[in-house]
Amino acid sequence: MNRREWLRRVSAAAAMPLLGGSLPAELAAWGREVHAAVAAQGTVASFDAGTMRLLGAVCERIIPADETPGAMAAGVPSFIDHMLANWYDATERVRVLAGLEELESRSRARTGRAFADASGGEQDAWLLELDGQRATSWFGTVKYLTIWGYYTSEAGVRQELGQGAAPGRYDGCAPYTPRTRSTSQPEAERAKPGGAHAAD
Numbered sequence: 001m002n003r004r005e006w007l008r009r010v011s012a013a014a015a016m017p018l019l020g021g022s023l024p025a026e027l028a029a030w031g032r033e034v035h036a037a038v039a040a041q042g043t044v045a046s047f048d049a050g051t052m053r054l055l056g057a058v059c060e061r062i063i064p065a066d067e068t069p070g071a072m073a074a075g076v077p078s079f080i081d082h083m084l085a086n087w088y089d090a091t092e093r094v095r096v097l098a099g100l101e102e103l104e105s106r107s108r109a110r111t112g113r114a115f116a117d118a119s120g121g122e123q124d125a126w127l128l129e130l131d132g133q134r135a136t137s138w139f140g141t142v143k144y145l146t147i148w149g150y151y152t153s154e155a156g157v158r159q160e161l162g163q164g165a166a167p168g169r170y171d172g173c174a175p176y177t178p179r180t181r182s183t184s185q186p187e188a189e190r191a192k193p194g195g196a197h198a199a200d
Contacts, residue, residue: 031149034149035152038075051101054114057115058100061127073155074153075155079149080142080146080149095138095141099137124178
């Protein structure tokens with residue numbers, strides 16, 4: 001399965017204790033409502049500017065820009081900010097923040113640079129390490145929210161998919177594999193949405 005089809009299938013799957021038995025259409029509608037709230041209210045400052053820059057860099061490695069917008073242009077960091085502030089409990093927000101801070105510390109210790117200033121290869125290597133952990137890790141939460149946020153954004157639905165997305169269930173054990181979406185463009189144009197979350 002190519003990357004674009006995999007991302008399409010994962011787009012609005014459920015992060016289990018939060019979403020429970022929500023149906024795919026409900027998840028897609030919920031994602032659109034969150035994007036509309038962010039557009040109307042702006043970010044809710046769960047994180048400071050430095051952490052938002054770090055979060056943006058992580059999101060952009062998960063869904064990078066190519067001939068279509070990446071996670072940053074689709075407003076995914078603000079989507080995550082809103083979700084963590086309004087839908088997740090304080091324990092989960094603290095866990096994600098602690099994970100981001102640890103990632104930043106490791107980047108500075110290894111390269112002397114912030115994660116956002118590291119090379120794409122370095123960033124991918126560190127995210128692959130994190131992705132090897134349990135799906136319930138902080139990175140699993142961020143990866144899930146990145147994909148859900150992207151494929152319920154206007155950029156994700158209109159420019160990337162060229163249609164409305166049909167989300168599937170969430171299976172957090174799918175690995176993160178760095179790759180540009182453009183490599184799978186021909187197959188993706190023929191692929192149809194829907195199905196289970198599968199490995200890339």
